[in-house]
Amino acid sequence: MKHLLDTHDLSIDDIVNILDVADRMAEVNRRQVPKVPALKGKTIATVFFEDSTRTRLSFETAARRLSADVLTFLASSSSVNKGESLRDTIETLSAMGVQAFVVRHKSSGVPLQLSQWTDASVINAGDGWHQHPTQGLLDAYTITREFGTPTSLAGRTVAIVGDIKHSRVARSNIDLFTRLGARVVLVAPPSLLPSHVETWPVDVRSTMDDVIDNVDVVYLLRMQLERMQSASIPNLAEYTRLYALTPERAAVLQDHALLMHPGPMNRGVEITVDPADVAGSRILQQVTNGVSIRMAVLFTLLGGDSVSSLTAGGEA
Numbered sequence: 001m002k003h004l005l006d007t008h009d010l011s012i013d014d015i016v017n018i019l020d021v022a023d024r025m026a027e028v029n030r031r032q033v034p035k036v037p038a039l040k041g042k043t044i045a046t047v048f049f050e051d052s053t054r055t056r057l058s059f060e061t062a063a064r065r066l067s068a069d070v071l072t073f074l075a076s077s078s079s080v081n082k083g084e085s086l087r088d089t090i091e092t093l094s095a096m097g098v099q100a101f102v103v104r105h106k107s108s109g110v111p112l113q114l115s116q117w118t119d120a121s122v123i124n125a126g127d128g129w130h131q132h133p134t135q136g137l138l139d140a141y142t143i144t145r146e147f148g149t150p151t152s153l154a155g156r157t158v159a160i161v162g163d164i165k166h167s168r169v170a171r172s173n174i175d176l177f178t179r180l181g182a183r184v185v186l187v188a189p190p191s192l193l194p195s196h197v198e199t200w201p202v203d204v205r206s207t208m209d210d211v212i213d214n215v216d217v218v219y220l221l222r223m224q225l226e227r228m229q230s231a232s233i234p235n236l237a238e239y240t241r242l243y244a245l246t247p248e249r250a251a252v253l254q255d256h257a258l259l260m261h262p263g264p265m266n267r268g269v270e271i272t273v274d275p276a277d278v279a280g281s282r283i284l285q286q287v288t289n290g291v292s293i294r295m296a297v298l299f300t301l302l303g304g305d306s307v308s309s310l311t312a313g314g315e316a
């Protein structure tokens with residue numbers, strides 16, 4: 001595996017292997033000094049053309065914990081603003097000796113295009129509506145570890161609620177969750193469902209109240225107002241009434257049910273209950289797990305010389 005562009009490129013063995021390596025990384029992250037020499041001498045560039053808090057900082061933390069050098073490229077303060085092309089930007093960074101690019105862009109397909117312009121590995125950190133593979137992997141990791149079933153989600157029902165149409169997270173999660181055996185139920189108004197959703201391996205419901213008391217995971221999505229060409233919903237208050245996780249809906253969740261959200265949350269829109277008041281909330285655990293998953297992805301792609309470089313004796 002050289003690149004990570006799309007979850008569909010991963011076999012089940014690849015997925016299970018990354019989740020397994022993430023267990024090793026989680027063990028590193030629990031140490032007093034959470035740092036190992038596995039990627040010493042490698043240089044990783046985060047190349048973000050769109051805003052991010054979690055994904056960029058999580059990748060940079062992951063790279064540093066593996067002792068890689070990190071270059072941070074932010075389009076907003078770069079020569080892109082002087083007219084430099086995407087290709088010239090990537091070729092310039094490649095000439096500095098970068099071994100892996102972590103790329104976010106508002107247009108679907110940009111990470112794939114960049115992979116054709118560099119010999120380095122390319123990791124998709126979110127491209128348009130298309131894919132967000134490491135978010136999907138960290139979500140699959142979070143659910144499998146919570147339920148103690150490391151290689152399967154068989155028998156579990158995950159409700160993904162909200163703006164499915166514009167969501168790259170939904171696309172990655174649906175692929176990973178269903179291939180691990182889960183039943184996925186999409187809950188959204190018709191205007192926030194993708195066209196041809198009937199060809200997807202999911203069930204569809206039209207309100208939260210149809211599913212809320214009978215799911216193992218409720219996975220809320222952010223309303224992506226910045227990706228809508230025009231108003232996809234006539235009234236945000238009506239959306240909140242029918243689709244938000246309210247205190248009343250949180251109260252009927254099954255005892256073991258998990259609450260998840262990829263962040264950033266729009267409080268008062270898709271969620272009106274305080275997640276701190278929901279016993280099953282794993283929203284911050286998703287962030288913690290994200291570092292372990294991104295360490296696992298970097299280690300897997302960049303051929304960390306051996307698993308022995310992760311042992312306690314191998315601390316940098």
Ligand code: CP
Pocket residue numbers: 051052053054055056126135262263264
């Ligand atoms: N989940 C996610 O991609 O968050 P950021 O946009 O903050 O990176």
